[in-house]
Amino acid sequence: MTMGQVPRASGIPAAMADAVQQARAEVARLHAELPRWGLVVWTAGNVSARVVAEPDAGPGPDDLLVIKPSGVTYDELTPESMVVCDLSGDLIDGDRTPSSDTAAHAYVYRAMPHVGGVVHTHSTYATAWAACGEPIPCVLTMMADEFGGPIPVGPFATIGDDSIGRGIVETLRNSRSTAVLMRGHGPFTIGSDAKAAVKSSVMLEEVARTVHTARQLGRPEPIADDAIDSLYDRYQNVYGQRLPQPDVRKEKHK
Numbered sequence: 626m627t628m629g630q631v632p633r634a635s636g637i638p639a640a641m642a643d644a645v646q647q648a649r650a651e652v653a654r655l656h657a658e659l660p661r662w663g664l665v666v667w668t669a670g671n672v673s674a675r676v677v678a679e680p681d682a683g684p685g686p687d688d689l690l691v692i693k694p695s696g697v698t699y700d701e702l703t704p705e706s707m708v709v710c711d712l713s714g715d716l717i718d719g720d721r722t723p724s725s726d727t728a729a730h731a732y733v734y735r736a737m738p739h740v741g742g743v744v745h746t747h748s749t750y751a752t753a754w755a756a757c758g759e760p761i762p763c764v765l766t767m768m769a770d771e772f773g774g775p776i777p778v779g780p781f782a783t784i785g786d787d788s789i790g791r792g793i794v795e796t797l798r799n800s801r802s803t804a805v806l807m808r809g810h811g812p813f814t815i816g817s818d819a820k821a822a823v824k825s826s827v828m829l830e831e832v833a834r835t836v837h838t839a840r841q842l843g844r845p846e847p848i849a850d851d852a853i854d855s856l857y858d859r860y861q862n863v864y865g866q867r868l869p870q871p872d873v874r875k876e877k878h879k
């Protein structure tokens with residue numbers, strides 16, 4: 626199937642066909658990252674991406690989401706097997722049942738327009754913290770960098786309606802964290818796009834494991850708030866490769 630071909634007649638608006646196809650490929654590719662980084666067993670995790678209906682206007686209620694089909698193993702996932710839903714969570718393209726967490730993903734997209742990707746896993750260490758209902762304290766510079774503070778705990782909620790999504794949003798709205806530990810269930814992460822949400826899941830599991838290990842060795846100390854703010858600001862705005870800026874020094878000496 627070439628780029629731009631929608632698999633068959635569907636509810637996808639023609640203007641979104643190419644973007645949906647690209648999202649199918651990206652979401653299928655990103656699902657392979659979950660077993661790669663040891664975040665899932667069998668099918669116990671899912672990734673979704675928002676597809677914006679009107680890019681010039683930005684995220685809105687007519688956006689779509691692309692997510693994996695429920696219960697399909699990661700080695701069987703392809704761009705064509707991804708399913709497309711509206712932000713009510715209703716299937717509009719695909720011949721398989723959407724992930725059982727689709728309602729949660731859809732709720733997040735409706736309530737948080739800045740979110741472009743959502744991931745859910747049952748990664749061992751993060752899920753163990755969720756089982757205990759204890760926030761992961763910000764005792765590592767890596768946590769300050771990536772999450773801007775502790776990892777919060779969301780309420781226990783059963784799958785199948787908006788309660789998980791509501792719990793995710795109510796918890797993350799008051800936190801810089803892109804990860805939430807849903808009590809008794811497991812982690813959900815958000816990001817500006819699906820890749821960012823997958824990265825958050827990877828980094829969450831790493832810090833969950835490290836902080837647990839540190840507690841076996843002693844009493845890790847929380848990092849001071851001002852240091853967290855400084856670390857978070859640097860990592861979010863300076864770290865890594867940034868687009869080249871005009872060399873203002875040359876401008877000044879002209």
Ligand SMILES: O=C(CO)[C@@H](O)[C@@H](O)COP(=O)(O)O
Pocket residue numbers: 668669670671693694695696697723724725726745784
């Ligand atoms: O936690 C659960 C089910 O309780 C789901 O997140 C997990 O099994 C993944 O389900 P899907 O295969 O995405 O439907």
